[in-house]
Amino acid sequence: MAEVLRLRGVRKAYGGGASPRVEVLHGIDLTLDDGDFAALIGPSGSGKSTLLNLIGLLEAPSAGEVWLAGQPVHAASDAVRTALRNRYLGFVFQFHHLLPAFSAEENVLMPVLAGGGRIGAGDRQRARALLERVGLAAHAHKRPVQLSGGQQQRVAIVRALMNRPRLVLADEPTGNLDSQTAHEVFALLRELNRDEGTAFLIVTHDPALAARCDRRLSIRDGLLLDGAG
Numbered sequence: 001m002a003e004v005l006r007l008r009g010v011r012k013a014y015g016g017g018a019s020p021r022v023e024v025l026h027g028i029d030l031t032l033d034d035g036d037f038a039a040l041i042g043p044s045g046s047g048k049s050t051l052l053n054l055i056g057l058l059e060a061p062s063a064g065e066v067w068l069a070g071q072p073v074h075a076a077s078d079a080v081r082t083a084l085r086n087r088y089l090g091f092v093f094q095f096h097h098l099l100p101a102f103s104a105e106e107n108v109l110m111p112v113l114a115g116g117g118r119i120g121a122g123d124r125q126r127a128r129a130l131l132e133r134v135g136l137a138a139h140a141h142k143r144p145v146q147l148s149g150g151q152q153q154r155v156a157i158v159r160a161l162m163n164r165p166r167l168v169l170a171d172e173p174t175g176n177l178d179s180q181t182a183h184e185v186f187a188l189l190r191e192l193n194r195d196e197g198t199a200f201l202i203v204t205h206d207p208a209l210a211a212r213c214d215r216r217l218s219i220r221d222g223l224l225l226d227g228a229g
């Protein structure tokens with residue numbers, strides 16, 4: 001199975017100069033392969049979001065290497081990082097961040113525009129197929145406010161898959177949902193992982209959801225433990 005992500009000795013420190021320098025991540029090694037389904041757990045403030053931001057190419061490490069799809073990105077320019085992010089990564093957040101003025105289908109199509117492309121017939125077909133896949137075919141024309149919380153999150157999830165990313169980063173994707181809906185949305189992530197072969201790295205505080213992942217990565221004291229299996 002091909003490697004999609006590799007971190008080697010990744011450190012991240014904040015501050016410096018006038019404010020004290022605090023190192024949050026003390027040397028993280030991690031490899032994710034295509035199709036991996038991994039939970040990232042750890043106490044509040046342990047650095048989960050920091051790690052996700054580094055993997056998402058939204059922040060640069062203070063030291064160490066980040067490789068995405070076989071390409072070194074730790075020293076890449078902003079333009080290269082943006083291009084790699086659009087091509088290989090998808091994002092799902094705790095709050096759906098759908099654009100309120102646009103329909104569900106238009107929201108799903110947004111990553112095509114963000115990647116600098118023009119929306120073609122094939123893109124519309126994929127957006128509709130994805131919405132149908134998650135039971136929202138009849139809601140494609142509705143705006144986010146007309147959808148339930150679980151439906152909104154489903155739209156956000158298929159939006160993340162629109163560009164066929166190799167890795168989806170999900171920061172507490174079910175954190176804002178009641179437990180029944182959370183389990184349904186989580187099951188959907190799993191199905192999409194299997195159907196599309198997309199790797200997922202999912203930050204969750206819910207041990208029951210983490211237990212349903214193939215890998216459980218936990219951050220403690222700035223280090224990553226891999227509790228595979």
Ligand SMILES: Nc1ncnc2c1ncn2[C@@H]1O[C@H](COP(=O)(O)OP(=O)(O)OP(=O)(O)O)[C@@H](O)[C@H]1O
Nearest residue numbers: 014015022024042043044045046047048049050051
């Ligand atoms: N931009 C920043 N500047 C300074 N310190 C930061 C910055 N971002 C995060 N930190 C610090 O880094 C540490 C890790 O934060 P992070 O948000 O990654 O933790 P987390 O595990 O995601 O927490 P939670 O589960 O509460 O969301 C915290 O002590 C936080 O205060």
